[in-house]
Amino acid sequence: MHKLDKKAANVPIEASTFDQDVDLKRYSDRLEEHSYIDDLAEINAADTEQMLKVGVDTREKDRIGTFIQKDSSVLHCKTKQDGVEVMGITHAIKKYDWLENYLWKGVDPDTDKYTRQAKLKPTEGYFIRVLPGVKTAYPIQSCLYIAKEDSAQNVHNIVIAEEGSELHIITGCATAPHVVSGLHVGVSEFYIKRGAKLTFTMIHNWGKEVAVRPRTVAYVEEDGVLVSNYISLKHVRTLQMYPTTYLNGKGAVARFNSVLVAPTGSRLDIGSRIVLNAPETRAEIISRAITTGGVIIARGSLAGKYPGVKAHLECKGLILSDGLIHAIPELEGHVAGVEMSHEAAVGKIAREEIEYLMARGLDEEAAISTIVRGFLNVDIEGLPPSLKKELDIAIAESEKDMF
Numbered sequence: 001m002h003k004l005d006k007k008a009a010n011v012p013i014e015a016s017t018f019d020q021d022v023d024l025k026r027y028s029d030r031l032e033e034h035s036y037i038d039d040l041a042e043i044n045a046a047d048t049e050q051m052l053k054v055g056v057d058t059r060e061k062d063r064i065g066t067f068i069q070k071d072s073s074v075l076h077c078k079t080k081q082d083g084v085e086v087m088g089i090t091h092a093i094k095k096y097d098w099l100e101n102y103l104w105k106g107v108d109p110d111t112d113k114y115t116r117q118a119k120l121k122p123t124e125g126y127f128i129r130v131l132p133g134v135k136t137a138y139p140i141q142s143c144l145y146i147a148k149e150d151s152a153q154n155v156h157n158i159v160i161a162e163e164g165s166e167l168h169i170i171t172g173c174a175t176a177p178h179v180v181s182g183l184h185v186g187v188s189e190f191y192i193k194r195g196a197k198l199t200f201t202m203i204h205n206w207g208k209e210v211a212v213r214p215r216t217v218a219y220v221e222e223d224g225v226l227v228s229n230y231i232s233l234k235h236v237r238t239l240q241m242y243p244t245t246y247l248n249g250k251g252a253v254a255r256f257n258s259v260l261v262a263p264t265g266s267r268l269d270i271g272s273r274i275v276l277n278a279p280e281t282r283a284e285i286i287s288r289a290i291t292t293g294g295v296i297i298a299r300g301s302l303a304g305k306y307p308g309v310k311a312h313l314e315c316k317g318l319i320l321s322d323g324l325i326h327a328i329p330e331l332e333g334h335v336a337g338v339e340m341s342h343e344a345a346v347g348k349i350a351r352e353e354i355e356y357l358m359a360r361g362l363d364e365e366a367a368i369s370t371i372v373r374g375f376l377n378v379d380i381e382g383l384p385p386s387l388k389k390e391l392d393i394a395i396a397e398s399e400k401d402m403f
Helices: 045-053 089-095 097-101 113-120 351-358 364-376 385-402
Strands: 065-070 073-079 084-088 126-130 140-146 151-161 166-175 181-192 197-205 209-220 225-232 238-241 244-247 253-263 267-276 282-292 295-304 310-319 324-333 339-349
Touching (some): 045 166, 045 197, 089 097, 089 126, 113 151, 113 181, 113 209, 151 197, 209 253, 267 282
Parallel strands (some): 126 151, 151 181, 181 209, 225 253, 267 295
Antiparallel strands (some): 084 126
């Protein structure tokens, strides 16, 4: 990890920085309807390219299944492995009476106006379930895609990893190339049962004036593991998310990683909270954030409610041009014997590091680019080699925008 010059962190914080309210009335809830596609090769080239940018490969290379929602329609849905279910949430509710025991149990529909809208004006979402003891060699991929300008997509997702199972989900959220403005509200509820492991990787690539409001809650039972990776490298007008995970079983583990870039005009209010409710639970929150003129509020909260739990929170922010990074780490120790720590640093690239690389033959721009690439290349657990390669390409593309 390179050094940060903390002198650059003295950026005044304006009250308006935290004002991210969205006028729901400006977005239409009459989304386009699209016909189901059996063959992913039928998806047009422009949409295919946008989906690939968020890790969704229509060739399904190294994927065990695919769910694609375009506007309000399930465009494609299938799985290639026994023991893994994927379908639209509407179909799942009709198929399984017991799903009522999970639906809206983690997220209260009255949490805020966004969750209320998802409850009152739903536009589909996905249901993914891996059966007990089933372990997958490759990820299943899902894509939530907006193709109509100024529309509101309100999805509700349910993920269940049954006892002893193991699954990796890659979710890509994106807009069509012509879409500039829109609203995406995503309510997601995750249930990781005893001894199960879920790796969930979300990649966002929105239009410049899109507002995004994910609302997520996860429950992890005894010896369960949740690894959550979040990546946002492109312009988005406003993004606000604060997923909460409850480690309710002995030995449960949660690890959250995020990689963020905020260009001028973007406001990202992103964080996560992990509540350690049981013995021998472990948690880690790691964040890397770069502003090239936008605003990033990086929140992180760990709550230790049982003796002997261990947790760590780390936020590193890099300011490449005028912008704001506000790191808000929080630790809550509710009982004696908890072990929790945090580390936060915000600044600019140290001049001596640039000079060090220049002395070894790089020009200044190449030196800065090398440092930025190293800063963003966090070792994210659970990424398959194919997606790691795609992420490296996305980071390289982001560098072009930065400089």
